[in-house]
Amino acid sequence: MPLKLPSTFAFSQSSLQSYVNCPRRFWLAYVEQLAWPALEASPYDEQEQQLRLGGQFHQLVERAEACMPTELLADGLDYPLDEWFESYLRHRPDDLPTEMVEVERELSAPLAVEAGQYRLAARYDLIAVGGEGADRRAVVLDWKTSRRVISHPTLAQRMQTRVYPYVLVEASAGLPWGPLAPEQVEMRYWFTAAPADAVSFGYSSELHEANRAKFEQLLGEILSGERERDFPKVADTDENRKRLCGYCIYRSRCDRGVEAGELEEYDEEAFSDEDLEMALEFTLDEVQELAF
Ligand code: SF4
Known part of the structure; x- marks a missing residue:
């Protein structure tokens, strides 16, 4: 019997x-979907604030990409949102394809493994597609509001860098602007901490097949577990x-300490801001609603 997961479950970069x-x-x-009331980092207010600001920035950019007047959006913003938004306006990459731009788009692709059929899902900040014939290309852009820029080698190892291009290629076959070959896809991270220096990753058929094999291996491992002790x-x-x-x-x-880590020392290369977001969701559900 494969591992029993919630009926609505889809694998994602965060869960992997x-x-x-x-x-x-x-x-x-x-699996247990267990909320636990330990604060993830200290001080709590600062961490919640960090998360809230990240959400607000994504919302601002979403509206700007939907062509809402930027002066209106920028009006009355407090620090650091005012600086972040200014950085976005000045340093939004100017080489993005323009034929189709989608923001906050969710896509998913099937993953067939021995244990059954599963889905791998991704939520994209921005997908830009355009060009004809051999020049056709798609850029996936991810806005990061982490305090530090995450290095290229670390990002290369992250599941997000594997999952996003993979799902885009697989899902594009059924979309009006598809299909896309792996070679036509680029994954780019844009940081408020260094807005002029986006970090970019090309994609290829070899990487696509390597990613498929990696996901199948991980799902095989995960789905063969049955009990808590199978997940050390x-x-x-x-x-x-x-x-x-x-x-x-x-x-x-887990008996791994009671004191929370200091947010100043938070290692964004170890846990993604999505991990932080997810962990906080569990915590904040217990305490108060997040008012994005
Ligand atoms: S072992 Fe550490 S990282 Fe893993 S669930 Fe427990 S506290 Fe979290």
Whole structure:
């Protein structure tokens, strides 16, 4: 019997990244869907504020991309949103295809493994497609409001860098602006922390096949588990305690410390802001509604 997952479950970059970081975290968050009232980092207010600002920035950009007047959107913004939005206006990449631009688009693709048919889903900040024949291309843009720029080698290892282009290629076959070959797709990260220096990744048929194999391997591992003990905790080392458990909402349950990590030391290369977002959702549900 494959692992029983909630009926609406689709794999995503966040859930796969959780599994890769710590199988137990995947079990607790996605199988048990367990809320745990430990604050992920300290101080709590600052972390919540960080999350709220990230959400507001994405909303601003979404509206600007939908051609709402930018002066209107910029009016009355407080720091740091005013600076971030100014950076977006000045440094929005000017080489994006223009034929089709979609924002906040969700796509998914089937993944067939021995245990059955599953879906891999991605939510895109922006997809831009255009050009004819050999010049046709698609750029996936992801806006990041993390405090620091995440390095190219670290991003290359992240599930998001694998999942987003993969799902786009697979899903594009059924879309009016598809199909897209892997070679036509580029993944780009844009940082408020360095708005002129977006980090870009090309894509290829080889990477696409390697990603498919990786996802099948991960799903095979995950779906062969049945119980909590099949999803071990990340090794108990000082480094893992500092980089992973200290910011994880399950640390008291896992007996990996009671004190939250300091947000100033938050290692955005270890946990993505999506991980942080997800972890916070569990926490904040218990405390108060997030008013994005
Ligand atoms: S506290 Fe540590 S061991 Fe427990 S789920 Fe979180 S990352 Fe894994």
